[in-house]
Amino acid sequence: MIDLKFTVNGEKVTLKVPGAKRLLDVLREDLGLLSVKEGCSKGECGACSVIFNGKVVNSCMVLACQADGSEVTTLEGLSKDGHLDPLQEAFIQTGAVQCGFCTPGFIVAGRALLNRNPHPSDEEIKDGLSGNLCRCTGYQKIVTAVKLATEKDGSDV
Amino acid sequence: MGQSVPRVDARAKVLGKGVFAADLFFPRMLYARVIRSSRPHATLTRIDLDAARKTPGVYAVLTAEDIPGRNEIHVVFNDQPFLAPGRVRYVGEPIAVLAAETPEIAEEAVAKVVVEYEDLPALFDPLKARGHSEIHLFGTNNIYKHLKVRRGNVEEGFARSDIIIENTYRTPYQEHAYLEPQGMVAVPRPNGLMEVYGSMQCPFYVQEGVATVLGLPLSQVRVIQTATGGAFGGKEDVPTLVGVQAAILAQKTGRPVKLIYSRDEDIISMSKRHPGIIRYKSGAKKDGTLQAIEVEYILDSGAYATLSPVVLWRGTVHAGGPYRIPNVKVDSYAVATNKVPAGAFRGFGSPQILFAAESQMDELARALGLDPAEIREKNLLRLNDETITGQKLSFSVGNIEAFHKALDKSNYFEKKKQPKDTRSPIRKGIGLSTVYYGVGLGAGGVHLARTGAYVQILADSSVQFAVGTTEMGQGMATVLTQIVADELGLPVESVYILETDTSRIPDSGPTVASRATTMSGNALKDACAQLRKPLKQAAADLLGLAPDSIRLKDGWAFDAAHSEKRIPMRDVIAECFRRRENMAAAGFFRSPEVSWDDETGQGNAYVTFAYATNVAEVEVDTETGAVRVVRITAAHDVGKAINPQLVTGQIEGGTVQGMGYALTEEIVTKDGVIQNPHFSTYIIPTIKEAPEIDPIIVEAPYPNGPNGAKGFAEQPLMGIAPAIANAVADAVGIRINELPLKPERVWRALRENETKTAL
Numbered sequence: 019m020i021d022l023k024f025t026v027n028g029e030k031v032t033l034k035v036p037g038a039k040r041l042l043d044v045l046r047e048d049l050g051l052l053s054v055k056e057g058c059s060k061g062e063c064g065a066c067s068v069i070f071n072g073k074v075v076n077s078c079m080v081l082a083c084q085a086d087g088s089e090v091t092t093l094e095g096l097s098k099d100g101h102l103d104p105l106q107e108a109f110i111q112t113g114a115v116q117c118g119f120c121t122p123g124f125i126v127a128g129r130a131l132l133n134r135n136p137h138p139s140d141e142e143i144k145d146g147l148s149g150n151l152c153r154c155t156g157y158q159k160i161v162t163a164v165k166l167a168t169e170k171d172g173s174d175v
Numbered sequence: 176m177g178q179s180v181p182r183v184d185a186r187a188k189v190l191g192k193g194v195f196a197a198d199l200f201f202p203r204m205l206y207a208r209v210i211r212s213s214r215p216h217a218t219l220t221r222i223d224l225d226a227a228r229k230t231p232g233v234y235a236v237l238t239a240e241d242i243p244g245r246n247e248i249h250v251v252f253n254d255q256p257f258l259a260p261g262r263v264r265y266v267g268e269p270i271a272v273l274a275a276e277t278p279e280i281a282e283e284a285v286a287k288v289v290v291e292y293e294d295l296p297a298l299f300d301p302l303k304a305r306g307h308s309e310i311h312l313f314g315t316n317n318i319y320k321h322l323k324v325r326r327g328n329v330e331e332g333f334a335r336s337d338i339i340i341e342n343t344y345r346t347p348y349q350e351h352a353y354l355e356p357q358g359m360v361a362v363p364r365p366n367g368l369m370e371v372y373g374s375m376q377c378p379f380y381v382q383e384g385v386a387t388v389l390g391l392p393l394s395q396v397r398v399i400q401t402a403t404g405g406a407f408g409g410k411e412d413v414p415t416l417v418g419v420q421a422a423i424l425a426q427k428t429g430r431p432v433k434l435i436y437s438r439d440e441d442i443i444s445m446s447k448r449h450p451g452i453i454r455y456k457s458g459a460k461k462d463g464t465l466q467a468i469e470v471e472y473i474l475d476s477g478a479y480a481t482l483s484p485v486v487l488w489r490g491t492v493h494a495g496g497p498y499r500i501p502n503v504k505v506d507s508y509a510v511a512t513n514k515v516p517a518g519a520f521r522g523f524g525s526p527q528i529l530f531a532a533e534s535q536m537d538e539l540a541r542a543l544g545l546d547p548a549e550i551r552e553k554n555l556l557r558l559n560d561e562t563i564t565g566q567k568l569s570f571s572v573g574n575i576e577a578f579h580k581a582l583d584k585s586n587y588f589e590k591k592k593q594p595k596d597t598r599s600p601i602r603k604g605i606g607l608s609t610v611y612y613g614v615g616l617g618a619g620g621v622h623l624a625r626t627g628a629y630v631q632i633l634a635d636s637s638v639q640f641a642v643g644t645t646e647m648g649q650g651m652a653t654v655l656t657q658i659v660a661d662e663l664g665l666p667v668e669s670v671y672i673l674e675t676d677t678s679r680i681p682d683s684g685p686t687v688a689s690r691a692t693t694m695s696g697n698a699l700k701d702a703c704a705q706l707r708k709p710l711k712q713a714a715a716d717l718l719g720l721a722p723d724s725i726r727l728k729d730g731w732a733f734d735a736a737h738s739e740k741r742i743p744m745r746d747v748i749a750e751c752f753r754r755r756e757n758m759a760a761a762g763f764f765r766s767p768e769v770s771w772d773d774e775t776g777q778g779n780a781y782v783t784f785a786y787a788t789n790v791a792e793v794e795v796d797t798e799t800g801a802v803r804v805v806r807i808t809a810a811h812d813v814g815k816a817i818n819p820q821l822v823t824g825q826i827e828g829g830t831v832q833g834m835g836y837a838l839t840e841e842i843v844t845k846d847g848v849i850q851n852p853h854f855s856t857y858i859i860p861t862i863k864e865a866p867e868i869d870p871i872i873v874e875a876p877y878p879n880g881p882n883g884a885k886g887f888a889e890q891p892l893m894g895i896a897p898a899i900a901n902a903v904a905d906a907v908g909i910r911i912n913e914l915p916l917k918p919e920r921v922w923r924a925l926r927e928n929e930t931k932t933a934l
Contacts, residue, residue: 052198053191055404057354058438062854065354093191106189110181113820116828117648118188119355119404125189144862151854153352153405154648156827157865 024088026051027095037083042066044082045092053093053122057151064150067123068092074130074149093122096129104170105129105163114163116154123150128164137168176661176882179820182653183672184402184646193402196358196373201431204360205234207424208281208434210271210288211444212263215299215513215847216312217292219261222270226287232276233284235427239270242423244390249383250412254313255479255516257388257419263292264312264478265515266848267444269416274424274432299847301452301475301510312478312511319476320484322491324505324776326563332467332502336458340538344455344531345913346896348475348842349448349835351520352859355404357445358435359418361385361425369396369422374403375414376645377685382677384415385422396422400675406647407832408519411687412481413445442852446518447842449474449486449509451527457535463543463550467502468535468563470494472528476509477516483509486517488619490524492780495563496532497574497611498554503563505776513847519687521829522893525612526836530914533608533897537904546591547901548582551609562784565777571885573812573875574786578609580871581788585808590792595906600798604906608894609788613781614877614886615690618771623684628698628762630659632706634752636745638665640702641673642695643683649888650821651691657817658696658881662703663710664727665744681763689785689886692817694764696881702762709756714747767879783877785887786812789830791898795906800922802903804834804864810871811890815883819872825888826870833895835860841915 020037023030026049033048045051045068054077057065061076068077069091096103105128108114115121124147131138131146138146143164152160187193224236239246239260248255259270270290275281298304304317313319333339359373359381369391375381378398385396398418403410417434425432436445454471472490476483491507522529540550556562558572582588590605616624630640640659646652652672660667673679683695711722714732718725718740726735733741751758770778790808795801809826816822839858843850851857876883896914904910909924 051191052194055195055355056197056435057356058854060438060853060855063354063438097190102186102189109189110185113179113182113824115182115185115188116650116824117353117355117405118184118193118402119195119353121188122191147862151352151354151859151861153354153407153832153859154828155824156829156831156868157860157862158827158868159824160862 020083022082022086024085024090026090027092035082037081039082040078041080041082041085042077045077051092051094055119055122057119064123064127065120067126067150069126069130074127093126096125103129105132105167108163108167108170112159112163112166114155114159120150120152124152124160128167132168176657176817179818180653180657180667182650183656184652195355195402195404196360197435199360199372199401199433201360201362204431204433205274205276205424205428206278206281207272207274207421207432208285209269209420210285210290212259212266212268212270214263214292214294215266216295216297217263218295219259219263219270219290220293221291223289224271227273227284230280230284230287232280234274235424236271236273237423237427242388244388247387248415249387250481251484252480255481265513267515268478269420272420272424274428297513297847299512299514299844301473301512304512305508305510312513313480317511319480319509319511320487322487322507322776323774324491324494324503324563326565326777327502329467329469329502329504333458336466337461338539338542339456339458340535340542341456342535342538342912344453344534346451346527346530347914348450348517349520349840350442350842350857351407351409352857353405353407353409356436356438356441357410357414357417359414359421360431360433361418361421362431363425363429367395369426371398371418371422372401373414373418374410375400376406376410376647376687378645378675378677379643379682380412380415380685381418384419388419389422389426398677400645403645403647407521408523408687409446410647411519411685413518439852442857443849444515446481446516448520449476449483449517449524449527453528453531455531455535457539459539459543461543463539463545463553465498465500465554468495468500470505472505472507474509474524475512475514475517477512477514479516481516482518485619486519486524489613490528491776492564492613493525494528494532496529496536497556497609497786499556499560500563514844521832521889523688523889526893526896529610529893530896530900533894534900534910534912537901538910547607548587552578555609564780566779568784571783571814571875571877572786573873574611576875577786577810577812577873578788580873581790581808581810584869584871585790587790600796602795602797602906604793604795604902605790606898606901606905607788607790608898608901610890610894612785612887612890612893614783614785615693615766615781616688617781618769618778621769624766626683626694626698626764627681628695628702629680630699630702630706630762631759632748636665636669636748638663638670639673640670640699641676641679642698643675643680644686644691644695645675647686649825650818653821654692654817655695655699659699659703662700663706664729664732666730689888692884693880693886694766696884697764698762700762700881701764702760705760706758709751710747713750713754714742717742717747717750782879783885785885785890787890787894789894789898791902793899793902793906795903795921797907797925800918800925802838802916802921804866804899806867806869807895808869808871809891810873811887812873812875813887814877814880814885815874816872817882817884822872823870826891827868829888829891830868830895831860831865833892834866834899836892836914837896837899838915839917
């Protein structure tokens with residue numbers, strides 16, 4: 019067991035967990051952050067994407083001991099007091115959501131992309147989201163959603 | 176109606192608040208695992224469970240001997256056991272199940288189970304399995320089902336033909352790759368009820384399976400669908416296995432049991448699209464008029480029949496494509512092999528045969544010096560034509576309109592005229608396909624073609640409703656909400672859909688065959704019609720009019736002749752409550768009659784058809800064999816688009832799945848063992864490969880559909896592989912008869928062609 023101290027969605031958290039526990043399980047089981055989805059357990063689908071020290075990672079590939087001292091943002095951290103992130107609004111408006119299982123990972127990856135590049139080209143959007151699989155939408159409406167969000171995006175998200 | 180209102184489940188889903196099976200937690204919940212066969216065909220000589228049972232934290236380990244009810248999973252036949260009773264027939268077949276305190280303990284206990292086998296000779300090739308003299312997996316010939324179509328006289332048809340083209344086509348296993356793996360949670364209630372929650376298309380199938388295996392009456396099994404993270408047919412029959420696996424352990428331990436499959440377990444053991452072998456002979460006159468087709472269609476169906484007889488049936492009915500063909504002979508076989516059972520997958524037996532049928536059309540055109548569009552236009556089914564099963568199309572035929580719109584919008588003829596740049600290693604090509612889709616279960620599943628619905632108006636004018644079909648991402652919940660709102664004259668925002676629950680609605684059959692909108696939509700219309708009577712009476716009395724002259728729309732009841740004479744619906748509803756009217760109604764719908772003759776394969780197979788034309792534009796790298804799809808123009812006749820954004824969502828998603836089927840997706844087996852059960856080895860399209868898609872909606876209203884709508888959401892996948900294959904053939908002048916068109920296959924075909932040309 020290790021003492022895991024890290025910041026999740028802006029809040030400081032201290033937990034006692036097995037050091038080899040996956041960040042995915044810490045987030046889901048210990049912190050109840052159920053937006054983080056498990057689709058493949060091998061870092062291949064992106065459903066468990068979180069922003070980890072500013073970068074998108076598959077949380078199934080990060081161990082608790084690696085997360086110590088880190089800053090983690092999950093989908094739950096993007097909306098505040100019922101106000102949606104412009105990306106969340108855009109996903110609704112453009113019909114970029116179907117089954118919704120991959121959606122949290124896409125929005126998190128999209129947010130990380132827009133944080134470092136507020137006005138990405140289509141190619142940059144596709145590069146930024148290429149680690150996330152979606153089987154329902156055919157991706158076209160997801161690209162449209164990210165583009166729409168760049169138009170709506172506030173500067174302080 | 177006809178408006179792209181946002182999905183009713185979108186807000187919850189963008190907030191990550193969709194509750195999927197894995198998100199459910201119950202007090203004292205145990206975690207289940209399945210012990211599976213590592214052999215394709217073997218007798219079980221010893222199963223040693225002692226060490227697993229003695230592991231601290233393990234609460235139950237069960238085999239076929241511990242089944243209280245019948246060891247049987249009914250799909251079409253009853254040949255599939257729930258747990259292997261002494262003999263296994265495919266790698267991944269369940270032998271035992273166990274439940275433990277934590278997932279880790281469960282995993283540890285699985286490793287302690289010892290299974291000893293005596294191998295039996297196995298069959299992996301359906302051509303060898305069919306009629307095998309010694310190895311009998313099903314009956315005496317290993318054929319689950321043989322279907323026929325006999326129309327006209329094919330000998331005469333070929334004799335009259337100026338050109339005959341004959342080819343054999345092969346298609347691979349395709350994996351659904353829904354992002355959410357299979358998962359169920361079973362919760363035993365103190366009153367004896369077994370509740371099962373999970374990811375599924377067909378709760379009534381799960382209910383039947385749980386009752387059969389656990390030895391319970393149907394009345395003591397309640398199945399509730401959770402948010403379902405994609406399905407595509409892959410959560411039609413197989414979730415029954417998952418649900419029973421959880422439920423039998425819950426019954427034994429008296430505790431809630433959760434079972435979530437890992438990705439590789441899911442790919443190894445769950446259903447797939449059948450590999451197909453299609454021998455296809457086509458004859459036409461010089462002007463392109465089709466004279467005859469003769470088809471042999473073989474589906475590698477795996478170790479149990481599951482849905483194969485009906486998958487084969489749909490494929491057989493669709494064997495000719497959307498064309499007038501006077502002489503037809505089709506023989507189709509679903510054949511048993513020692514592989515994981517194949518089952519339902521978007522298109523349901525038709526994508527395989529349409530790949531062949533649509534490749535044949537291009538080959539006929541090439542041999543006759545016609546454009547592929549020209550030969551299709553000559554033969555396309557039009558109003559009052561007959562399909563190959565002799566079904567007269569007397570309404571809702573959007574075939575020609577979809578065809579012309581796809582050609583116009585894609586600038587097909589313009590692009591065809593452009594000369595090929597043969598200096599560049601990158602060759603451009605354009606190809607098309609025309610397909611049709613029999614809506615609903617048709618004569619292959621007529622006993623299931625009914626649905627129930629429940630609608631309740633509450634005192635504050637909000638509405639709850641429930642149906643027996645399921646939302647799996649396709650958008651059913653939103654479309655049905657729009658229908659209920661429209662029928663009751665209330666805003667969409669005031670209508671709320673409840674989760675699908677077998678205890679709330681009578682058995683409504685499966686959510687398959689693109690039937691949810693038409694079937695549940697009609698059942699809801701029935702329920703709403705009952706509620707409109709007291710509403711109109713109350714409105715009429717309040718307005719001093721006759722009930723017949725009242726219209727209900729957008730929150731108002733008004734005089735149809737003088738719309739300014741109106742009253743808010745909330746006042747009308749309040750009046751109904753004052754009058755103690757029944758504001759709850761059960762609706763029901765039976766689909767119109769269909770027919771089928773097993774000997775001739777003739778009959779009115781489906782209630783109606785949807786139609787589509789796809790134009791694919793590709794670039795083939797002749798140095799690497801890589802195919803890039805640049806653009807797909809996809810025109811679909813959907814009857815009526817109740818929500819156009821959801822319709823284009825279905826077109827785009829199905830198109831990209833079809834592109835995966837065309838280019839990269841292929842489950843590889845070796846001696847019955849799946850070699851690529853991961854997303855790193857089973858390659859589905861990512862956002863980087865997704866082409867530009869131009870979806871076009873065509874509306875030829877279906878008189879028996881809600882507001883003219885007909886089901887179509889499988890169709891977007893069905894014609895993509897042949898359109899791409901035809902575009903590749905256009906680009907490089909080579910026909911490849913086997914999917915997927917992976918780079919190594921295209922590269923090899925190019926090199927072989929060079930060698931041939933050099934000789």
